[in-house]
Amino acid sequence: MSMPAATTPADRHATEPVKDRDKGTELEVFKRGFDFGFDDFQLIACRALEAGRGVLLAAPTGAGKTIVGEFAVHLALNKDCKAFYTTPIKALSNQKYQELARKYGSTNVGLLTGDTSINSQAPIVVMTTEVLRNMLYADSETLSGLAYVIMDEVHYLADRMRGAVWEEVIIHLPTEVAMVSLSATVSNAEEFGAWLGTVRGDTAVVVSEHRPIPLWQHILVEKEIVDLFATKRSFDEVAADPAASFTVNPELLKLARSESTRDHRGSSRQGRRGKAAKYSSGNDSHRDEHPVVRRASRPQVIRALERSDLLPAITFIFSRAACDAAVQQCAAAGLWLTTPAEQEEIADRVDAACAELPDSDKDVLGYWGWRDGLLRGLAAHHAGMLPSFKEVVEDLFADGLVRAVFATETLALGINMPARTVVLEKLEKFNGESHVGISAGEYTQLTGRAGRRGIDVEGHAVVLWQPGTDPSAIAGLASRRTYPLNSSFRPTYNMSINLVSQFGRKRTRDILESSFAQFQADSSVVELAREVRSREESLAGYEKAMTCHLGDFFEYAKLRRELSDHESGASKTKAKQRRTFLAESLASLKPGDIILLPARQTPAHAVVLEADPHTREPRPAVLTNDRQLRRMRIQELSEAPMPVAHVRIAKNFNAKLPKDRRNLLASMEAALADAHKQRPSRSAAASPAESSIGGDEAIASLQRTLRAHPCHGCSDREEHARWSERWWKLRRESDGLVRAITARTNTIAKTFDRVTDLLAEYGFVETDDAGNLRPSADGQKLRRVYGEKDLLIALALRENAFSDLDARELAAFTTTVVYHAKRDDGVFRPRMPSISLETSVDKVVRLWSKLENAEEAHRLPLTGEPELAMVWPMFKWAKGQPLNEVLKGVDMAAGDFVRWCKQVIDLLDQMAAVPGMPKEFSRLCITAINLIRRGVVAYSTIVE
Structure with a gap:
């Protein structure tokens, strides 16, 4: 365990193990409720809390951090005041609510998760962090009497999408409220604790890197589990010993070299299919010298773990579909990990938990396959599952009835589901753009689930061997237990207008400057300034090296640089003109236009399905003559596409239907044939002729001046020029560092200024007679809208984009500003279910397009485009259609x-x-909610 140096006698006393030192304290009373002794880090944190200090506790998963949070609950109940227990996700809030309700009684504990409200006025309330943030902005009466806030999983503030909420809460909580921050082990806990001290007051930083359950690291080679490190000591014991080192198992290194040699020699495909030798084989045959190691199948992995008594296990797979497939593969292989008695208990519990699930929905939910997997002791766990299904899996796993879970990485964050063993199929994942290796911090977070306190004497982490495995790289991931906590905080529209409303512009800027993001930025400036000083010294040396006896070589070098910049600028201008021309050509295309596809070996055509004239980089949707739906992009164009014919697209055309696509392509072929008969085929338009006369004259003038300069005739000219190029390069780097220092100084407040400038431009904030900034009537609406598209929603409300919609249409339309697809699937804009919806969608898309332009002008992050892929499913659901019909073709x-x-x-x-919306609209929203909250949606809400 490492802790910051004690600076006062009280601090030093807190770290000293004194017998019976807790006698007569609330901590002594609290400890009586547990049948195990507390670890030192738990005692130190609890003592600091009872002494009236805030606490930051960073410790590994499963170490027992929540003991300190529960002690805050104990103190609140004994002081007759309130404690809020916040978590990052609803599932964890539900889990914690159930734990606390069992311990302290359901009358003393409440739950608030946005769509669930239970006993909200109780002295102990569990909630998601967003709920507490919203309470603070609304100055809710529920905050009255609040004495403690426990922020579980506080390292979530690094989350790019939601992390800012944690900092908002930390900054805005009244100073008299004591805060307990519980975090995974992070490498900069002291830095985070120092910031907490500046904004929250006296805060004890307690850091423990000790896992209560030792962790062993392995690699599964075919069907054999092999130790990663060549030591008889656990990974944690080695990590805690400064004199010890992580030595990789030499047999694994030998296997990796052998595999690399075999691949290098290019052994035949048939040879690779031969029977694989044991990884440790001493056979001298050519094949045994360089054995082929096959990756174990999922059923083989589970069987290997079962043979070694390493179940229950969580296998992390970075794909939802693969998690479901893993259960099916194990079931198909005949795996049964449960006894007949356990199967009977599982069946009873599953049937009872799902008794209210409509029979009509069970097939589409995959209920029977899910139930069969559970009976076998197998389950998947990922965000695509029904929440109630996930809860059943969690409960059965916690009770030892499910022995193998295949999960995505979201399970590693928050939910309390430890296992004896954690398996990693791969050490890379798809981040939304490309496949990237997992970080050391992610590896630590995932493997942290291994080892159940009070059940297991040790935990195990297993990585599957596959072609190209590097044991040294895995050892590096395992031994670098770094997880830096970096702020993702930035002022949003809703945050900014709420702060302005409560504190005014000046104090808001001061508050934002106190954020962890600014704290980290200020810390980095010191190092940047040191680098600038070092570069300035080098620049002086370069200036001396390029001194010329014929004249001012610095002046000559400047001329050379200007000439180079002009030549580069002329090239960029031409490229920009060409890109503009191509964008205009794409924007001019209309639905029904038939175009010749670019960069094809054989002539191919496409018909335009959806125009895209209003965006900066148009991407019209087309149907190609090989029946592919895709979007045209500027990047793929070698020349501007020009319509060669036109075809009429039927109003009821649906590109998802093969029949409609075939009919449209037949019409396209007919139109092309007619066009060919009537006139010769038209070639694509050439790019516009760029006028470069002015640029050419400037370049010629600089060339003449350069040749006339005295230094041009120097025999050492090119040597001096090399030093000047180094000078210019270093000068650019140094200037860039200076700009970075400027940018990082007051950067959060500067972003806030740009946000408020845009809000003023849109009329959401205004200046009163005293010159103070305040929300306008429209701004008051924005204050109550939370989400990624908060300003777009407020604009839609102001522009009556929701008018003329009935409740079903309103439910469907709301998805356009809520839903976010994982990737751009290239599908063009679908036809809307009604004219009213079509009108509303047109309006919100226009509002978004203008907002995006304004955000670009103000150098702000761009609001996401309204997405339409969920309009039809939601419309069908709100109409009362069954789930299988709603999800058909989706x-x-x-x-x-x-x-x-x-x-x-x-x-x-x-x-x-x-506020300020017509009562009819409010009633319409409630009606839409009731239409959505039915069937499986209502069932899931109740169970959660």
Whole structure:
């Protein structure tokens, strides 16, 4: 365990193990409720809390951090005041609520998660962090009497999408509220604790890197589990010993070299298919010298773990579909990990938990396959599952009835589901853009689930061997237990207008300057300044080296640089003109236009399905003559596409239907044939002729001046020039560092200024008679809208984009500002279910396009485009259609659909309470909520 140096006698006393030192304290009373002794870090943190200090506790997963949070709950109850226990996700809030309700009684504990409200006025309330943030902005009466806030999983503040919420809460909580921050082990806990001290007051920083359950690291080679490190000591014991080193198992290194040699020699494909030798084989045959190691199948992995008594296990797979497939593969292989008695208990519990699930939905939810997997002791766990299904999996796993879970990485964050063993199939994942290796911090977070306190004497982490495995790289991941906590905080529209409303512009800037993001930026400036000084010294040396006896070589070098810049600029101008021309050509295309596809060996055509004239980089949707739906992009064009013919697209055309695509392509072929008969084929337009006369004259003038300079005739000219190029390069680097220093100074407040300038431009803030900034009437609406598209939603409310919609249409339309697809699937804009919806969608898309332009002008992050892929499913659901019909032809898991339904409900609930909106609109929002909250959506909400 490492702790910051004690600076006062009280601090030093807190770290000293004194017998019976807790006698007569609340901590002594609290400890009686547990049948195990507390670790030193738990005692130190609890003592600091009872002494009236805030606490930051950073410790590994499963170390027992929540003991300190529960002690805060104990103190609140004994002082007759309130404690809020906040978590990052609803599932963890539900889990913690159930734990606390069992311990302290359901009358003393409440739950608030946005769509669930239970006993909200209780002295102990569990909630998601967003709920507490919203309470603070609304100055809720529920905050009255609040004495403690426990922020579980506080390292979530690094989350790019939601992390800012944690900093908002930390900054805005009244100073008299003591805060307990519970974090995974992070490498900069002291830095985070120092910031907490500046904004929250006296804060004890307690850091423990000791895992209560030792962790062993392995690699599964075919069917054999092999130790990663060549030591008889656990990974944690080696890590805690400064004199010890991590030595990789030489047999694994030998296997990796052998595999590399075999691949280098290019052994035949048939040879690779031969029977693999044991990884440790001493056979001298050519094949045995360089054995082929096959990756173990999923059923083989589970069987290997079962033979070694390493179940229960969580296998992390970075794909939802692969998690589901893993259960199916193990079931197909005949795996049974449960006894007949356990199967009977599982069946009873599953049937009871799902008794209210409509029979009509069970097939589309994959209920029977899911139930069969559970009976075998197998389950998947990922965000695409029905929330209630995930809860059943968690409960059965916690009770030892499910022995093998295949999960995505989201399981590693928050939910309390430890296992004896954690398996990693791969050490890379898809981050939304490309496949990247997992970081050391992610590896630590994932393997942290291994080892159940009070059950296991040790935990195990297993990585699957596959072609190209590097044991040294895995050892590096395992031994570098670094997880830096970096702020993701930035002022949003909703945050800014709420701060302005409460504190005014000047104090808001001061508050934002106190954020962890600014704290980290200021810390980095010191190092940047040191680098600038070092570069300035080098620049002086370069100036001396390029001194010329014929004249001012610095002046000559400047001329050479100007000439180079002019030549480069002329090239960039031409490229920009060409790009503009191509963009205009794409924007001019209309639905029904037939174009010749670029960069094809054989002539190929496409028909334009959807124009895209209003964006900076148009991407019209087309149907190619090989029946592919895609979007045209500027980057793929070698020349501007020009219509060669035109075809009429039927109003009821649906590109998802093969029949409609075939009919349209047949019409396209006919139109092309007619066009060919009537006139010769038209070639694509050439790029515009760029006028470069002015640029050429400037370049010629600089060339003449350069040749006339005295230094041009120097025999050492090129040597001096090399030093000047180094000078210019270093000068640019140094200037860039200076700009970085300037940018990082007051950067959060500067972003806030740009946000408020844009809000003023849109009329959401105004200046009163005293010159103070305040929210306008429209701004008051924005204050009550939370989400990634908060300003777009507020604009839609102001522009009556929701008018003329009935409740079903409103439910469907709300998805456009809530739903976010994982990737751009290239599908063009679908036809809307009604004219009213079509009108509303047109309006919100225009509002978004203008907002995006304004955000670019103000150098602000761009608001995401309204997405239409969930309009039809939600419209069908709100109409009362069954789930199988709703999801037909839609690439969306049932669990995802339910999750998005809940987010739509949350936004509708927000809009119903927006001040200044007509009562009819509020009633319409409530009606839409009731239409959505039915069937499996209502069932999931109740169970959660």
